[in-house]
Amino acid sequence: MEAIILAGIQGAGKSTFSRDQYWDTHIRINYDMLRTRHREKLLIAACLEAKQSFVVDATNPLMADRERYITKAKAARFKVVGIEFQISAAIAISRNASRVGKKRVPEKAIYATAAKFQSLSFDEGFDEIWLVTVTSDGLNIEEKRHAL
Template sequence: MELLLLIGLQGSGKSTFYRTRFASSHAYVSKDLLRNNRHPARRQLQQVEDALRQGQLVVVDNTNASRAERSELIELGKRLGARVIGYYFEVDLARCRARNAQREGLRRVPEVAIFATLKRLERPDYSEGFDELFFVRNNDQEGFDVSPWQSTLSGEG
């Protein structure tokens, strides 16, 4: 059993990464699908718990920007015996803004939301309870480069 947390700005490629790498094997949980729910964070936790209890592999596709946002998910995964794996998407503000501008309807977020997420974005760390961490660089048409986690990475920005 595993719980994957995708971590990054809106427009960084998290949903595309899920579709290309995990759609055939992992259940998909995202607050984007819970827009009409009065308590999306609570509902998201319930969906993750239900899927893990059924023995499913799960991906949580949100910004998961701060340690606080990730903590309940990590704790739940650990409590249910899942390996918790984080995928941290490179911060490339210009590319995220450009991808967001190409989105249609509710998929496009206000620019201020991207900047607000950037402001609270915290790099994940093994001390949070992750079993594995990876750094993801989105190369658009070329796909994704995934590399093992390093506590400090250059070239981000």
């Protein structure tokens, strides 16, 4: 059982990544789709109770944002994996420009999220952290090691 916590600015490719990597194995928790924290809490509680792996597909820029998932997952003895999407605001804005309708995010929101983003840390309770570097050429994925 694992809880995957995605973190990164809008336009980084989190939703595409979660679909490509976890579609068949994890329940996708996405606030944009659920639209309320109440629904999100209910779905996470159901996953924890059923021992069902899940992925939280959200920006999660602050440690406090991620803490609400990590604490509950650890209490339920889930392995907690953080995946941080590292991307420049310029590339994210370029990718965002190709979105249509409500999927397109205002540029100022991307800049605001980038400005407040806190990198994932093992001190938060993650069992593993993976760094996804997003470039114009694609993705590079590497495991973040514990500091000695």
